[in-house]
Amino acid sequence: NGICTGGSHIAAQLLLGFGGSLGAATLNENGKKYCKPRNNVTYCEAVQLMYSIMRVYSGQDVSDTTVTKWKPVIGAYNIPDWAYKATAYALEKSILTTSDLNKLQGNANKINTKAAIREDVGVIFGKALDTVSGYDTKSGATLSYKDKGSVSAAAVPYLELLNRANLMVGDTDNKFNPKANISRAEMAVLSVKTYNKLTETGTQAPVTSE
Numbered sequence: 001n002g003i004c005t006g007g008s009h010i011a012a013q014l015l016l017g018f019g020g021s022l023g024a025a026t027l028n029e030n031g032k033k034y035c036k037p038r039n040n041v042t043y044c045e046a047v048q049l050m051y052s053i054m055r056v057y058s059g060q061d062v063s064d065t066t067v068t069k070w071k072p073v074i075g076a077y078n079i080p081d082w083a084y085k086a087t088a089y090a091l092e093k094s095i096l097t098t099s100d101l102n103k104l105q106g107n108a109n110k111i112n113t114k115a116a117i118r119e120d121v122g123v124i125f126g127k128a129l130d131t132v133s134g135y136d137t138k139s140g141a142t143l144s145y146k147d148k149g150s151v152s153a154a155a156v157p158y159l160e161l162l163n164r165a166n167l168m169v170g171d172t173d174n175k176f177n178p179k180a181n182i183s184r185a186e187m188a189v190l191s192v193k194t195y196n197k198l199t200e201t202g203t204q205a206p207v208t209s210e
């Protein structure tokens with residue numbers, strides 16, 4: 001049974017349902033699932049979710065060669081072992097750069113606790129979407145959010161793409177809140193909508209190695 005606290009019922013169900021199919025971040029405590037939708041999402045969790053979606057969409061797992069290529073860099077940042085494949089994929093596809101890895105950095109026990117902010121998650125998902133035919137960033141892209149002045153210039157094309165695809169939009173006041181930590185509920189909505197958008201045209205091929 002799923003036990004969800006501190007958030008909307010719909011967001012909670014998205015977290016548990018999506019977590020079952022693609023490995024979203026749910027917590028298992030005393031044998032029960034707690035989605036805790038208002039809790040933060042770490043950068044490693046955000047990258048893992050992006051990779052899970054792209055893996056299912058493309059039908060390809062990241063190759064061992066790619067993981068081996070990036071392993072020395074990833075290891076230098078104590079990134080958790082479970083996030084190696086996702087991080088290697090993101091680096092290989094230029095979704096992440098090595099300068100981004102400090103956000104995924106783990107402690108001596110390889111535990112990453114740094115909360116991801118909405119802008120950064122939008123860039124991660126926007127860059128991933130930009131690799132898919134038909135979802136391209138626009139030259140000279142602009143945003144219409146009331147707080148657009150708080151958005152980093154480099155993030156604008158990717159946030160505009162997500163807005164155009166109706167995957168990540170502003171709140172009821174038309175604010176994006178770029179520097180706010182993204183919650184698990186928000187992450188669930190973005191993940192499910194992205195997954196559905198990419199797979200709505202048909203069944204994907206079985207996952208294979210690149």
